[in-house]
Amino acid sequence: MSGRPVSQIIEEGAARYGRNQEAVLRILTDVDRELGSVSEEAMAAIAKCCRVSSAEVQSVATFYSFISTKPRGRHLVRLCRTISCSMKGSAGILAALEKDLGIAAGQTTPDGRITLETTSCIGLCDQSPAMLVDDTPHSRLTPETACEIVRGLK
Amino acid sequence: MKKEVLLSANQPELGSALRKAASMTSADVAFEVRNAKLQGRGGAGFPAGVKWVLAGGASGAQKYVVCNADEGEPGTFKDRILIEKYADRLLEGMAIAGYAIGADTGLIYLRAEYPYLVPVIEEAASRLRQAGLLGRGIMGGKFSFDVEIRKGAGAYVCGEETALLESMEGRRGEPRNKPPYPVNSGFRGCPTIINNVETFIAVPHIILNGADWFLALGEGGDSGTKLFSISGDVERPGVYELAMGSKIGDLLDLAGAVDVQAVQVGGASGKTIPGSDRDRVLSFRDLPPGGSVIVFDGSRDMLGVLENFMEFFVHESCGQCTPCREGNSRLLDAVHAIRAGSLSGREALAPYLDLAETMKQGSKCGFGQTSSNCFVDIVNRFVLKADGQGGN
Ligand SMILES: Cc1cc2nc3c(=O)[nH]c(=O)nc-3n(C[C@H](O)[C@H](O)[C@H](O)COP(=O)(O)O)c2cc1C
Numbered sequence: 001m002s003g004r005p006v007s008q009i010i011e012e013g014a015a016r017y018g019r020n021q022e023a024v025l026r027i028l029t030d031v032d033r034e035l036g037s038v039s040e041e042a043m044a045a046i047a048k049c050c051r052v053s054s055a056e057v058q059s060v061a062t063f064y065s066f067i068s069t070k071p072r073g074r075h076l077v078r079l080c081r082t083i084s085c086s087m088k089g090s091a092g093i094l095a096a097l098e099k100d101l102g103i104a105a106g107q108t109t110p111d112g113r114i115t116l117e118t119t120s121c122i123g124l125c126d127q128s129p130a131m132l133v134d135d136t137p138h139s140r141l142t143p144e145t146a147c148e149i150v151r152g153l154k
Numbered sequence: 155m156k157k158e159v160l161l162s163a164n165q166p167e168l169g170s171a172l173r174k175a176a177s178m179t180s181a182d183v184a185f186e187v188r189n190a191k192l193q194g195r196g197g198a199g200f201p202a203g204v205k206w207v208l209a210g211g212a213s214g215a216q217k218y219v220v221c222n223a224d225e226g227e228p229g230t231f232k233d234r235i236l237i238e239k240y241a242d243r244l245l246e247g248m249a250i251a252g253y254a255i256g257a258d259t260g261l262i263y264l265r266a267e268y269p270y271l272v273p274v275i276e277e278a279a280s281r282l283r284q285a286g287l288l289g290r291g292i293m294g295g296k297f298s299f300d301v302e303i304r305k306g307a308g309a310y311v312c313g314e315e316t317a318l319l320e321s322m323e324g325r326r327g328e329p330r331n332k333p334p335y336p337v338n339s340g341f342r343g344c345p346t347i348i349n350n351v352e353t354f355i356a357v358p359h360i361i362l363n364g365a366d367w368f369l370a371l372g373e374g375g376d377s378g379t380k381l382f383s384i385s386g387d388v389e390r391p392g393v394y395e396l397a398m399g400s401k402i403g404d405l406l407d408l409a410g411a412v413d414v415q416a417v418q419v420g421g422a423s424g425k426t427i428p429g430s431d432r433d434r435v436l437s438f439r440d441l442p443p444g445g446s447v448i449v450f451d452g453s454r455d456m457l458g459v460l461e462n463f464m465e466f467f468v469h470e471s472c473g474q475c476t477p478c479r480e481g482n483s484r485l486l487d488a489v490h491a492i493r494a495g496s497l498s499g500r501e502a503l504a505p506y507l508d509l510a511e512t513m514k515q516g517s518k519c520g521f522g523q524t525s526s527n528c529f530v531d532i533v534n535r536f537v538l539k540a541d542g543q544g545g546n
Pocket residue numbers: 193194195196197198199200202222223224225226227310311312313314315316348349350351353519520521
């Protein structure tokens with residue numbers, strides 16, 4: 001996550017993508033990726049910048065599971081819960097991560113370090129079980145390796 | 155039968171297919187692809203060349219070539235591997251498509267789950283630009299074509315082509331009514347072709363070797379080869395390329411599947427067959443091959459498998475139409491009731507099988523029209539069968 005103000009991210013996006021409906025999802029994605037989530041204020045600013053209503057921006061933001069309107073931690077761990085991973089023990093990995101982090105899926109550690117989520121198939125089923133940590137895929141996980149990877153995140 | 159073309163170690167020289175295409179008329183390029191009977195590799199199997207001919211003939215100064223790299227079907231990862239290894243061929247295939255339909259812009263809709271493929275595609279694109287195979291005045295001629303990446307944001311339904319267009323236009327990924335079809339009114343209302351990654355990558359081979367060569371690759375009247383992502387209970391999960399029309403048994407043997415109880419072909423919305431049906435054919439004539447093949451051995455509880463799929467569908471439905479939104483939830487409830495023992499037997503399950511049919515008929519897009527397939531297959535072949543009440 002960067003310390004850049006949200007207005008700067010939005011302006012930079014608008015300069016690249018334009019100020020219209022088409023830019024809405026692209027700017028939302030940029031803000032979410034840089035700040036971990038998209039706040040009410042950010043959505044209002046995007047609406048103004050792209051000349052659409054705030055309700056429209058909200059409705060786009062809430063449609064996509066990779067965009068969060070709730071604050072998230074510095075790192076995002078997304079564990080696949082779909083069938084091939086489930087067959088190779090993703091439930092045990094989830095339980096281990098939840099225990100290690102002291103949070104349930106969908107929550108963020110109190111120190112703001114990690115948000116733990118489950119996700120639909122991430123296309124790594126030849127190496128199940130798998131997870132994405134921010135932009136990095138990790139596969140052939142065991143409860144031990146998964147916890148080790150997550151403990152190593154600053 | 156195993157047959158490697160797209161995955162062959164001997165790849166034609168990059169740009170040679172585009173050069174050959176540029177020496178043909180646009181219409182002839184589209185005709186060649188149509189004559190090769192290249193069926194879309196994303197799951198629906200619509201003939202790619204027919205789309206190209208239609209889009210080429212559609213009126214409009216601006217047209218678009220869109221690559222569907224949303225690959226969200228559970229158990230599918232062939233497009234990831236294709237992009238990792240052959241992003242340059244994908245771009246060449248898209249450029250040939252641009253030449254065929256008269257488009258100067260290509261867009262790759264890449265799923266959010268593959269952020270690590272962005273630099274791979276960008277690096278390949280700059281290599282093609284340096285070689286004069288992308289950009290203004292390709293190979294010194296009049297044809298210009300370039301590509302950009304549009305990232306998805308984590309919604310399976312955005313793989314449906316009109317939802318994908320909505321998403322690229324910055325809106326919720328809710329499928330559109332058809333008609334109009336994208337070949338007439340697609341991205342920004344302009345004529346647009348949308349094809350899967352694998353479809354585009356097959357194109358340079360077709361242009362270089364000709365439609366007849368491609369037709370001859372298939373078995374039993376099918377054309378070309380097909381990539382399969384195989385996972386689950388197999389010794390060697392991965393991507394395999396077989397002649398289209400091959401038997402499922404051949405693929406199971408390649409991947410090392412033993413004690414096979416069930417195989418699901420075409421992902422969660424595909425068909426689920428007993429492992430003993432080894433002669434069933436991987437073809438749009440029999441088991442439509444999207445790309446995913448998931449194997450379940452004798453130890454698997456098929457009701458648990460069904461539960462996992464129905465949870466996926468409940469989570470991923472866009473909620474726009476009732477049969478899909480409500481139907482998938484009710485089928486998931488039924489799975490829970492079967493598990494709890496409060497729902498059993500053909501008679502009690504009949505209303506749910508009817509509901510599955512209603513969803514097939516009444517849903518707006520391919521999602522709701524196919525999401526009940528696994529319920530019907532697994533309930534009929536595995537759940538009722540275990541009760542001694544099996545259908546076929
Ligand atoms: C719910 C749903 C999800 C889909 N997901 C994908 C996908 O991830 N990739 C893909 O290529 N096609 C997907 N399709 C099929 C597309 O709608 C479309 O048929 C395809 O992109 C056309 O390209 P092709 O003819 O080359 O296969 C999906 C269809 C539906 C109904």
